[in-house]
Amino acid sequence: MKRIFLALALLASLQVASAQQQVKSVSAAQKAAEKAIAASQDVKKGTKLATWVKLGQAYIDAYNAPTGNGWIGASRADLALLMADDKPLSSEYVEVAGQKMLKEVYPTRDYYYNGAEILQLIVITQPIFPDALEKGAEAFAKAWELDVKGKKVKDISEGLRIIEGKLVDEAYNAYTFGDIDKASSYFEKAALVSKQEPYAKVDTSAIYNAGLTAWMLGQNERAKKFLEESVAIGYYGEDGDAYAKLADLADKDGDQAKRQAYLEEAFIKFPQSQSVLVGLINFYLSSGGNTDRLFELIGAAKENEPENASLYYVEGNIYLQLEDVENALKAYRQCAEINPEYEFGYIGEGQYWYNKAVDLQDAAAAEMDYKKYDKIMAEFEQALKNCVEPFEMAFEVTKDDNIKLAVCEYLKNACYRFSYDDPVYKEKYEKYDAIVKAARQ
Structure with a gap:
């Protein structure tokens, strides 16, 4: 699981390698942010739309400043040339999520390079504001409230898009380093920002991941909330995993009818999912139910798609789980007859x-x-x-x-x-x- 999240973290953060990140110095970003905060607290300036847009942007700059001018996907050799005056304080090889990485320590951040010496993780260690992203989102929310004529829709949307992406990056970083609780919190924050007007581009994966990590933490009610939302908007996780997790939560609640409903709905949508299939088989075996229901479901699917060889593969897996080897092998061999x-x-x-x-x-x-x-x-x-x-x-x-x-x-x-x-x-x-x-x- 950690390896999967590490790969997703890299994909989520990947930028064009030639696009060097230009950030303000920490002192300049802090000074600009403090000025913008003061303006927002001023009786007159605090009523103006531009004040809050500037504050939101200042918080983004304040978040970015400690990261330095490195970017995900940059080579260590390129950054050594580009940041000639910005030397690491120390470096060492460490293991991150089972992967050997080179860690370079700077005054405000740590850079982690993979085996090919490509920058893969940036971890801020000395932020200007610990909650810069959250404060930035609040500033843009206030700006939208004041933008009755829609003059700054583009600027506000872009600010929220950036903040949402940074929150996702933080979530993946936290997960990679084993802090599931922190990761879950960031996924939830990212999901909330993605819904904010006028940006309003719901991050379905953030919602699902908030639920998944909550499930991992044993936060059952919170997990149920996000996973149900994920399923409702059509994001089911890999091979219908959201259904499998919801079925598990229903089982823990003692609601076997709901557990069965989740698993059967998932099986119809994802008949090849091993987690769903195993969940269904375990349900029928543990509940004393009739496992013939499994073959009714697969039979209905085969009637709809008689030339779908994968359905016979699933049937073989069902028989094998039920220790009926003869019929399992027969079903596997039927796959080749069909395709x-x-x-x-x-x-x-x-x-x-x-x-x-x-x-x-x-x-x-x-x-x-x-x-x-x-x-x-x-x-x-x-x-x-x-x-x-x-x-x-x-x-x-x-x-x-x-x-x-x-x-x-x-x-x-x-x-x-x-x-x-x-x-x-x-x-x-x-x-x-x-x-x-x-x-x-």
Whole structure:
């Protein structure tokens, strides 16, 4: 999860690398902000629209000033030239969300570079105002209140857009460093700013992430509020995850009818979602309900889309979860009958045999009786051989390089077992091992 958020943080903050960020010095930004604050508190100036627009912009400048002139996506070498007079106080290698990064410490901020020495994170350590973004949003809200003729709609909207984006950046930074509570707060603030008039471009991902992080924190009512809002506006998270989380919250509330409703609605929209599928199966098993309902749902989907091979893959997963291996394999193989270019039916069968081989290997390691051990090892080797053909079919038909590489990992491991005794498997092992090694370079 941390790696996903780190990648999203980079994408959310990414700017054009050639667009050097120009910010005011800390002293200049502080002086301008203090002047704007004083103007807003003046009896006469405080009634003017321009005063509040300037205050909002001054708070944005005050937020930006401590970040220096670096920008996300800039190379360390470029910044060393551009900021020749702004040297770091110290530098060290640290681990952030499982990734080794170079941390450079400046008086007001820390820069974090990835392995390619590209700036990936900027963390303000000495802000001019700890709540500059929130204060800026309040200033623009006041400006909008005074802008009865709509003269400053563009300026106010742009200010709110910038503030909303900075709040999202702060949320991802906090999550990356493991402060989920802080991240959740920033996501909520970003969602609120995104709704402010006249900007009013609702950030659906901020709403969802506020709910997701609240769920992670065990803040159930708050999580329910944001996740319900997310679903209502059509943002469901990855593979309908918002539904899965809402079902979990309903379960914790003891509302099994609502839990079932969330899961079934999610299954209709996202039949391939493993989290939803597992949630549904667990619901029927734990509630003593009839698992035939699962096949009613998948059957209805197949009637609507009889040529959709993915639905048979889902059916195979259902059977496998219910430990009906024969029907699971039958469903996986039907995928290829409907669409020979659909890789997941082959992958489903390959993973079944591979996982069975792993389980048998573990059982053999724990077995003390030699005869039983030999029997288990024979079953292990047969299961391992059984996974090769479906995985090779998946390798041949998939157009996705990531899937191809993942399948190669399985094939390399499976073929290695027999590579010393069988030239056919040796050739296969060398082929897939070479692909994996090339991808890692």
